[in-house]
Amino acid sequence: xxxxxxxxxxxxxxxxxxxxxxxxxxxxxxxxxxxxxxxxxxxxxxxxxxxxxxxxxxxxxxxxxxxxxxxxxxxxxxxxxxxxxxxxxxxxxxxxxxxxxxxxxxxxxxxxxxxxxxxxxxxxxxxxxxxxxxxxxxxxxxxxxxxxxxxxxxxxxxxxxxxxxxxxxxxxxxxxxxxxxxxxxxxxxxxxxxxxxxxxxxxxxxxxxxxxxxxxxxxxxxxxxxxxxxxxxxxxxxxxxxxxxxxxxxxxxxxxxxxxxxxxxxxxxxxxxxxxxxxxxxxxxxxxxxxxxxxxxxxxxxxxxxxxxxxxxxxxxxxxxxxxxxxxxxxxxxxxxxxxxxxxxxxxxxxxxxxxxxxxxxxxxxxxxxxxxxxxxxxxxxxxxxxxxxxxxxxxxxxxxxxxxxxxxxxxxxxxxxxxxx
Amino acid sequence: xxxxxxxxxxxxxxxxxxxxxxxxxxxxxxxxxxxxxxxxxxxxxxxxxxxxxxxxxxxxxxxxxxxxxxxxxxxxxxxxxxxxxxxxxxxxxxxxxxxxxxxxxxxxxxxxxxxxxxxxxxxxxxxxxxxxxxxxxxxxxxxxxxxxxxxxxxxxxxxxxxxxxxxxxxxxxxxxxxxxxxxxxxxxxxxxxxxxxxxxxxxxxxxxxxxxxxxxxxxxxxxxxxxxxxxxxxxxxxxxxxxxxxxxxxxxxxxxxxxxxxxxxxxxxxxxxxxxxxxxxxxxxxxxxxxxxxxxxxxxxxxxxxxxxxxxxxxxxxxxxxxxxxxxxxxxxxxxxxxxxxxxxxxxxxxxxxxxxxxxxxxxxxxxxxxxxxxxxxxxxxxxxxxxxxxxxxxxxxxxxxxxxxxxxxxxxxxxxxxxxx
Numbered sequence: 001x002x003x004x005x006x007x008x009x010x011x012x013x014x015x016x017x018x019x020x021x022x023x024x025x026x027x028x029x030x031x032x033x034x035x036x037x038x039x040x041x042x043x044x045x046x047x048x049x050x051x052x053x054x055x056x057x058x059x060x061x062x063x064x065x066x067x068x069x070x071x072x073x074x075x076x077x078x079x080x081x082x083x084x085x086x087x088x089x090x091x092x093x094x095x096x097x098x099x100x101x102x103x104x105x106x107x108x109x110x111x112x113x114x115x116x117x118x119x120x121x122x123x124x125x126x127x128x129x130x131x132x133x134x135x136x137x138x139x140x141x142x143x144x145x146x147x148x149x150x151x152x153x154x155x156x157x158x159x160x161x162x163x164x165x166x167x168x169x170x171x172x173x174x175x176x177x178x179x180x181x182x183x184x185x186x187x188x189x190x191x192x193x194x195x196x197x198x199x200x201x202x203x204x205x206x207x208x209x210x211x212x213x214x215x216x217x218x219x220x221x222x223x224x225x226x227x228x229x230x231x232x233x234x235x236x237x238x239x240x241x242x243x244x245x246x247x248x249x250x251x252x253x254x255x256x257x258x259x260x261x262x263x264x265x266x267x268x269x270x271x272x273x274x275x276x277x278x279x280x281x282x283x284x285x286x287x288x289x290x291x292x293x294x295x296x297x298x299x300x301x302x303x304x305x306x307x308x309x310x311x312x313x314x315x316x317x318x319x320x321x322x323x324x325x326x327x328x329x330x331x332x333x334x335x336x337x338x339x340x341x342x343x344x345x346x347x348x349x350x351x352x353x354x355x356x357x358x359x360x361x362x363x364x365x366x367x368x369x370x371x372x373x374x375x376x377x378x379x380x381x382x383x384x385x386x387x388x389x390x391x392x393x394x395x396x397x398x399x400x401x402x403x404x405x406x407x408x409x410x411x412x413x414x415x416x417x418x419x420x421x422x
Numbered sequence: 423x424x425x426x427x428x429x430x431x432x433x434x435x436x437x438x439x440x441x442x443x444x445x446x447x448x449x450x451x452x453x454x455x456x457x458x459x460x461x462x463x464x465x466x467x468x469x470x471x472x473x474x475x476x477x478x479x480x481x482x483x484x485x486x487x488x489x490x491x492x493x494x495x496x497x498x499x500x501x502x503x504x505x506x507x508x509x510x511x512x513x514x515x516x517x518x519x520x521x522x523x524x525x526x527x528x529x530x531x532x533x534x535x536x537x538x539x540x541x542x543x544x545x546x547x548x549x550x551x552x553x554x555x556x557x558x559x560x561x562x563x564x565x566x567x568x569x570x571x572x573x574x575x576x577x578x579x580x581x582x583x584x585x586x587x588x589x590x591x592x593x594x595x596x597x598x599x600x601x602x603x604x605x606x607x608x609x610x611x612x613x614x615x616x617x618x619x620x621x622x623x624x625x626x627x628x629x630x631x632x633x634x635x636x637x638x639x640x641x642x643x644x645x646x647x648x649x650x651x652x653x654x655x656x657x658x659x660x661x662x663x664x665x666x667x668x669x670x671x672x673x674x675x676x677x678x679x680x681x682x683x684x685x686x687x688x689x690x691x692x693x694x695x696x697x698x699x700x701x702x703x704x705x706x707x708x709x710x711x712x713x714x715x716x717x718x719x720x721x722x723x724x725x726x727x728x729x730x731x732x733x734x735x736x737x738x739x740x741x742x743x744x745x746x747x748x749x750x751x752x753x754x755x756x757x758x759x760x761x762x763x764x765x766x767x768x769x770x771x772x773x774x775x776x777x778x779x780x781x782x783x784x785x786x787x788x789x790x791x792x793x794x795x796x797x798x799x800x801x802x803x804x805x806x807x808x809x810x811x812x813x814x815x816x817x818x819x820x821x822x823x824x825x826x827x828x829x830x831x832x833x834x835x836x837x838x839x840x841x842x843x844x
Contacts (some may be wrong), residue, residue, distance in 0.1 A: 013458045015448030016642060019441060026437030036435045037470070039463035041444075046458070055477065220438060290720025291713030294734040298712025301788055301822060309740035312706075312732030321773065322744070323729065351743065371832075400723060404473040418648055 001034045001182070004056035008068035008077055009161055010043040020163055020207075022064045028170065030218075031231050032178055032186055034062065036231050044074040052082045056153050057143075064174075067132035067161030071113035077158055078137075082121050085139045085156060087117040091125065092135075101132045109255055127157075127173035132165040137266045138177060157179070187240035188231035189248055190264040194413045198226040204254050208247070215247040224405045225267065228255070260416055267412040268296045274419045275306040283352035284310045284411070285323050285344040287335065288362035288378055292408045308352045311343070323347030323359075336361050338390045341381030349383040357383040358415055362393065378407045383417060384418045423456045423604070426478035430490035431583055443488045443622055452640075453531070453653050454608055456484065466496040475506045478577050479565075486596075489583030491556040493535035498558075499580055504543050507561045507578060512542040513555075514548065523553045549579075549595035549739065550684040554587040554807045559601060577603070585816055609662035610653035611670055612686040615677060616835045620648040626676050630669070637669040646827045647689065661830050682838055689834040694722040696841045697729075697778075705774035706732045706833070707745050707766040709757065710784035711798055714830045730774045735766070745769030758783050758795050760812045763803030771805040779805040780837055782829050784815065786822045806840045 012019055022039045029036050042048045046361035049068075056063050068077030082088055103110050117274050120126055120137050127136035138157040145152045157174055159166045176356055179186060193201060198221035202209065205228065209217050215232040229249055232243040252259060275282060284293050294310030297303055311322045312370050319325040325343045330412055333339040341361050350359025362378020369375035378393040391414055397403055427444050434441055444461045453457050459482055464470045471490075478485050483769050490499030518540035525532050542548055542559050560579040567574045579596055581588045601608060615623060620643035624631065629651065631639050634720035637654035650673055654665040674681055683692050697704060711832055716732030719725055733744045738757055742748040747765045755761040763783050769778025784800020791797035800815040813836055819825055 006517075007461075012461065013448055014452055015445045015458075017447050019461075022434075026435055028437075030436055036437075037465070039429075039434065039441075039461070041461035043459070049723045162790070167839065286713075288720075289717070291716030291732050291734065294713030295717045298734070299734065299823070304736055307712075308737045309744065310713050310732075310734030310736070311744070312720070312734065314720065314726055314732070315730045318731035318774065322733070337453050352740065353504070365575075369482075388438075403720065404534075404721070 001032050001062055002037050003029055003062040003064060004038040004040065004060045005036060006049075006052060006056060006063055007039070007041040007161075008044065008049060008065060008067045010069075010074075012041045013043050013326040021161070021166055024167060025064060025066075025170070027174065028162065028333070029064075029178075031188055032175070032230065033182070033233055034178070044068065044076065046076050046080055049080045050076070050084055053081070058088070060185065061152070061154055062155075063156045065156065066157045068406070069117070069136065069158060069160045069218065070380040071111070071117050071133070076257055078119065078121065081139060081158055085121070085141045087121040087123050087139060089106055090122045091115070092118050092120050095120065095126070095128075095135050102133055113405075114260065125177060127145045127159070127177075128168050129160060129165055130172070131168045132162060134160040134165070135161060136169050136173070138174075140159070179400050182233070184233040184235055185237045185240050186231060186233045186246050187237060188204070188229055189244055189262055191228040191230070191248065191251060191259045192261040192264065192266065193226050193228065193258040194224075194257070194260055194409055195258045196265060197221070201226050201255060201258070208254065216298055217247065217422055218269055222349040224409050226414065227264075228259075250397070260413070267409055267416065268300060271412050271416050271419075272297060272303050273307070274416070276302065278419065279306075280356060280419070281306055281308055281349045281352075282358065283308045283354040285319075285348035285359040286310065286312050287314060287319070287344075287360060288364040289360050289404050289408045289411075290314065292404055293358070293360070293411050296412075308339075309348075311348055311351075319344060319347075322351070324347065325351065334373065336377060336379065338365055338379050338381075338392065341379035341390055342383075342388055343381075345381035345383040351377060355385055356415060356418075358364050358411050360411055362403070362407055364403045364405070366398045366400055376403055378410075380407065380410045380414055382418060384415075384416050384422055387418075387422060389414065389418065424459050424482045424483055425451055425456050425484040425486060426460040426462060426482045427458060428471075428474060428478060428485055428487045428664065429461070429463040429583075430466065430471060430487060431463070432496075434463045434489075435465050443583070443588055446589060447486060447488075447592070450597065451600075452595070453484075453527065453651065454838075455604070455655055456600070458641050459543060466490065466498065468498050468502050471499070471502045472506055473579070475503070483574070483576055487576045487578065487580045488588055491539070491580060491582045493533070493539050493555070496682040500541065500543065503561060503578055507563045509561060512543050512544045512622050513537070514540050517542065517548070517550075517557050520550070531588055538629055538710075549581070549591050551582060551587055552590055552594070554582055554584060554610065556582040556587070558591050558595070560581060561737035582723070606657055607654040607659045608653060608655045608660050609659060609666050610651055611666055611684055612669065613650040613652070613681045614675060614683040614686065614687060615648050615680040615690065616646075616650070616682055616831055617680045618677070620811065623648050623650065623677060623680070626674065630672055636751055637665050639669065639673065646824065646831050649686075650681075654820075656723065663725070675768070675815070682835070689831055689838065690718045690722065692778075693834050693838050693841075694719060694725050694728070696838070698724065698727060700777060701728075703728055703730055703774075703776040703843070704778040704780065704837070705730045705770045705776040707741075707770035707779065707781040708732065709741070709766075710786040711780060711782050711826050711830045711833075712736065714826055715780070715833050718830060728777050730788060731770075733770055733773075744773070746772070756795065758785055758799060760803075760814065762802050763801035763807075763812055765803075765811050767805040767816045770812065777807055778837060778840075779803075780833050782833055784825070784829055786825045786829075788822055792816060795814045797815070798825055800825070800832075802832045802836055803835050804827065804840060806837075806844055809834065809840075809844065811840065 124137035344359035359381040365375035546559035766781035781803040787797035
């Protein structure tokens with residue numbers, strides 16, 4: 001099946017917001033085996049919207065729209081879709097009631113505009129919205145096939161524009177509706193990796209990727225991590241699950257050393273979950289990451305049970321004062337050294353009394369490097385209940401942001417491996 | 423002038439990358455007074471690309487493409503544009519030479535594919551690429567106007583897809599080319615604000631916005647901050663500058679209290695620049711932001727001259743150990759209180775010996791609030807060379823990420839105002 005994504009909203013054409021909906025929907029549709037042929041964005045203009053829908057149907061069987069379902073005059077997606085698909089809007093009493101309840105919970109008054117939101121095309125499949133007031137829906141129409149000898153169906157699904165509402169509606173209603181239209185059941189798992197690049201990952205998996213039909217294997221990269229998605233579409237869910245799990249085992253044989261999650265959790269989520277499950281306490285001492293590790297860990301609600309303190313010891317004096325790093329170590333080996341990293345980790349564990357002390361010291365760049373200690377060099381230290389480990393990072397990248405991000409992920413990776421083995 | 427943006431690349435349709443190019447270009451074109459009517463995205467497919475160009479020209483006079491200018495077989499934007507615009511590719515010796523130099527600097531070998539990148543349509547205006555190998559270009563064609571009685575010109579400008587290359591090319595070559603096509607010269611300034619929402623900002627500026635023709639005034643919002651763009655298009659640059667500066671003064675009369683930059687610097691940039699210029703040293707004590715302030719400040723290269731240390735004192739014990747907060751203060755007023763915030767700020771200034779100590783303590787959420795101290799409550803403390811200040815944040819928002827971001831920005835805002843007044 002071929003699909004087009006149609007985003008409606010003047011704010012997109014003004015560059016006021018980034019279109020993350022098409023990123024999410026493209027990934028999801030590709031996973032479902034649906035080819036995304038186009039992305040279109042149009043403003044709140046009825047004639048253009050109708051024209052775009054007809055054009056997309058010229059070579060796609062499915063259009064998914066986002067936006068233009070709100071309560072104001074500008075929002076006209078429903079009216080235009082009815083016009084193109086040959087249907088008319090009718091008031092749904094149960095939707096009206098759920099909108100009324102939602103608006104009451106906001107302590108606001110119902111307006112005539114809100115009543116408009118309860119109108120849905122008469123033939124539509126309704127997608128309820130449990131994160132906002134605008135419901136979504138799907139409609140189909142039957143048209144003559146190209147050769148004129150037979151007919152085919154064309155589908156359009158309309159969802160609200162706010163990403164949070166759209167994603168919930170897609171997960172709960174639109175994905176099952178799409179799966180119901182197709183012959184099989186799709187199942188997939190996402191394996192998250194750290195410690196190798198996407199091209200390296202793909203190369204290692206080539207024996208599995210080459211000639212793949214089902215399950216399919218695809219690699220992705222994002223913010224210094226990468227992932228493998230294994231998907232299968234079979235007659236029953238049981239068959240799809242079995243096929244995916246068998247392939248996941250094969251993938252682990254090739255790159256298992258790098259896989260830290262088979263359930264699409266990121267490294268911060270994995271580490272914080274394990275800390276909380278095992279009741280481990282942690283503190284950190286950061287230099288080049290400047291607080292990024294502490295900020296990432298404390299982004300997780302409830303982490304205050306485990307995270308005690310983070311010391312961002314940027315200056316040498318701060319390393320001496322706060323962590324008890326010996327001046328002699330700094331003089332002899334320098335601030336960016338294995339010795340300093342280990343004293344930092346042991347120091348923050350000692351002052352905090354935490355189970356785990358983790359540290360990092362490095363040269364983030366873009367300047368400040370020497371031949372001996374180039375930009376990109378960093379050391380991550382770990383004191384896990386008295387057991388000391390250090391990992392050296394040696395990458396010749398001048399990019400401050402990427403070096404800091406990589407150092408932070410390395411801290412998480414080292415903690416994760418230590419929790420698993422100790 | 424009406425324009426369409428056309429993005430070329432299968433990776434966009436697979437959802438592997440987010441299309442930030444259209445956000446940037448939409449904002450820039452709107453500032454230039456060019457209306458963006460559509461965004462289109464197509465894959466690396468010649469027939470669809472040609473079809474899209476012809477369709478966009480049905481009601482636009484300008485198309486800007488990004489992507490598909492690379493050296494591989496997939497990259498066919500140039501060929502298709504030539505076909506549609508009626509031109510042919512010719513080899514440019516000077517472009518070939520600059521590609522050769524760039525590849526040498528990468529310590530790589532020149533390939534036949536790279537030679538293809540030096541081919542440009544014969545009638546094109548060339549846009550040199552100083553951040554990559556693929557040059558961009560612009561072409562025009564003359565077509566009959568709708569009523570058949572006269573002819574009009576249509577323009578297409580093609581740029582590489584990587585955002586860094588595209589932005590540099592736009593700034594250095596494409597914007598001047600667009601300005602050259604229009605009658606006037608455009609000049610604008612961007613005023614960044616903190617402390618009020620976008621709708622509040624717009625409401626306050628309504629007397630200026632209503633009936634605006636030139637200069638134009640537009641408001642934007644992003645990540646807890648908002649901004650005002652004042653733009654003017656006049657016969658000469660001098661006239662445009664004068665008109666913009668006069669309007670900027672008027673805008674400042676209405677919202678001057680909230681404006682922290684008239685030159686599009688963000689709060690971290692403004693604060694770190696002032697710290698470096700004035701040789702002020704700073705340390706921070708963070709609770710609810712968990713290191714975000716330190717991480718933001720240390721994202722600026724060279725800040726190690728000013729930033730000494732950051733203490734992320736998440737637990738009460740850490741506040742006592744590291745900052746000397748009195749246990750009695752925590753018992754009597756609680757960790758989230760003006761008293762604790764001020765002791766934290768004074769404490770971190772004392773232990774670090776910095777000129778400035780800044781602190782924050784709050785309830786980030788989503789849980790952990792009480793009737794008396796709800797989620798969203800936070801206190802920012804400042805010790806500026808012994809002068810103590812505290813600001814209370816009281817917003818009833820449950821969103822952990824937004825509360826933390828707002829608290830961090832409030833710390834920066836308080837420091838910025840103090841540097842200006844002390």
